Amino acid sequence: MQLISDSGSTKTDWCITNDGRIVRRIITQGINPFHQSGQTIYDVLNGELLPELADVKVDEVYFYGSGCREECVPMMTDVLSCAFSHASTIEVHSDLLGAARAVCGMGEGIACILGTGANSCLYDGRDIVMNTPPLGYILGDEGSGAVLGRLFVNALYKNQLPESVLSDFERETGCGMADVIHRVYREPMANRFLASFAPFIHSHLYVPSVRLIVVDNFRMFFRRNVVQYGRPKLPVGAVGSIAGHFYDEFVEAAIDEGFTVGRTSSSPMSGLVEYHSCN
Missing domain, CATH: 1.10.720.160 (Transcription Termination Factor Rho, Rna-binding Domain; Chain A, Domain 1)
Incomplete structure (x- = not known):
């Protein structure tokens, strides 16, 4: 199972996929690691996202968001690692790279x-x-x-x-x-x-x-x-x-x-x- 997110300061769109098929979509409040602390972000995940995923084993997490500057990536990665301790892959990227991958793919x-x-x-x-x-x-x-x-x-x-x-x-x-x-x-x-x-x-x-x-x-x-x-x-x-x-x-x-x-x-x-x- 993959968990893919598109996050802005206002809301975060989370999508659970399996073999390229969308299984579930969840909306939480926005997450921005440039403006929010690790604890604040974890509280959002724990309070709004994880209860919706109680029956799902997440193997891979791909987080794309505003505020994911290079210096903020380690903190965001740590928070996601705490929330999804069994995931084998956790990646954090900027919303701009997310846009590029979405519209250009591998071209x-x-x-x-x-x-x-x-x-x-x-x-x-x-x-x-x-x-x-x-x-x-x-x-x-x-x-x-x-x-x-x-x-x-x-x-x-x-x-x-x-x-x-x-x-x-x-x-x-x-x-x-x-x-x-x-x-x-x-x-x-x-x-x-x-x-x-x-x-x-x-x-x-x-x-x-x-x-x-x-x-x-x-x-x-x-x-x-x-x-x-x-x-x-x-x-x-x-x-x-x-x-x-x-x-x-x-x-x-x-x-x-x-x-x-x-x-x-x-x-x-x-x-x-x-x-x-x-x-």
């Missing part, structure tokens, strides 16, 4: 994460060989939900969008300009707040000026991140909610910038299950 490619934040890498079929620093939503993160929200709000309140969009936005979200400014500048997690506008934006893609913001956000992502790899003939695959829900706009931006799109999905899990069934 070369450019892999991206496009969710609340954004990241990308050049992948040789085994390892990440180059990464353009994303820099976060203030300094970078082009293509992300947070930047999409920022660009949308900017256009909304600088009269770049139809009045009907402004009316819809304030009615549906309950936010006016003062509320938005307060949430962004006075409260924590402004990136998540800005990214939360993605569903509204998606529901208004029929408005040409709204759709253009989405396409331009992706075009900036290609120009400032993907171009750096110097491999325009490689397919560009992506995982994450923004990539999944704005797939057509992602493809349009890729074509405009001279790239082709590879495997794209809201979640990397199916690709990871496929990858580990072959390895």
